[in-house]
Amino acid sequence: MSLTRTNCILSLIFWGVCGAGFFATAFGAGGVSTFAEDRVRHLAGAGFIAVGLLLTPLVQRLVRNRSSHGAVLVDERDERIQAKAMAATLIAIAFLFYGVALGLYEYYHDTGLIPIGWMWILAYGTPIAMNLLAPAFVLLTDIRGWADGR
Amino acid sequence: MGDRKPQELLRNHIRRLRFEHGEMTQQELADRVRCTRQTVIALEQDRYLPTLALAFRIARVFGVPIEQVFEYEEPD
Numbered sequence: 001m002s003l004t005r006t007n008c009i010l011s012l013i014f015w016g017v018c019g020a021g022f023f024a025t026a027f028g029a030g031g032v033s034t035f036a037e038d039r040v041r042h043l044a045g046a047g048f049i050a051v052g053l054l055l056t057p058l059v060q061r062l063v064r065n066r067s068s069h070g071a072v073l074v075d076e077r078d079e080r081i082q083a084k085a086m087a088a089t090l091i092a093i094a095f096l097f098y099g100v101a102l103g104l105y106e107y108y109h110d111t112g113l114i115p116i117g118w119m120w121i122l123a124y125g126t127p128i129a130m131n132l133l134a135p136a137f138v139l140l141t142d143i144r145g146w147a148d149g150r
Numbered sequence: 151m152g153d154r155k156p157q158e159l160l161r162n163h164i165r166r167l168r169f170e171h172g173e174m175t176q177q178e179l180a181d182r183v184r185c186t187r188q189t190v191i192a193l194e195q196d197r198y199l200p201t202l203a204l205a206f207r208i209a210r211v212f213g214v215p216i217e218q219v220f221e222y223e224e225p226d
Contacts, residue, residue, distance in 0.1 A: 071177065076204060
């Protein structure tokens with residue numbers, strides 16, 4: 001398996017766990033309405049993000065060092081795949097944010113007030129979504145050959 | 151030419167040339183042209199269009215003109 005695919009799978013695993021932990025923290029124990037005032041849940045949520053940000057590249061680096069043996073690990077094809085996948089990720093994030101924002105508007109339209117906890121969830125949820133969508137798109141692009149020029 | 155896209159008219163002989171040059175492995179070729187083995191696999195399966203630089207490096211490794219590595223079929 002190529003290093004690109006290995007890194008993507010590692011990223012999906014770590015950020016999947018971190019994302020599940022964050023959203024369980026945000027939506028559990030009182031829900032979104034109490035999330036903004038609960039400092040412990042804030043720290044826990046931030047902790048999950050920090051674990052993802054620190055642990056994922058660390059493990060990827062360890063895997064890279066073990067598998068290098070002087071061979072080229074990332075080449076022009078990998079760069080093309082990543083460029084195409086990042087473009088798709090940005091578009092997907094934009095649509096996701098648009099969908100969530102409109103969904104919140106519709107859901108809270110009658111009350112006229114959106115719980116402030118949703119701002120935290122949007123803020124922290126965006127990097128989680130990016131770190132899940134990006135490797136997913138890289139894997140898809142690699143496997144389906146969307147960046148191969150054929 | 152029919153419905154074939156221009157990219158589909160490009161073929162290569164990398165696999166044959168590898169075997170003709172001391173049964174070079176895909177990893178050996180990848181190391182010499184500075185790409186990954188996955189890229190060599192994609193090239194041999196006619197799935198990937200290389201950059202011009204990579205195409206020339208491959209031809210140089212085999213010691214043949216680039217036209218003997220990559221074959222472009224003129225559209226009708």
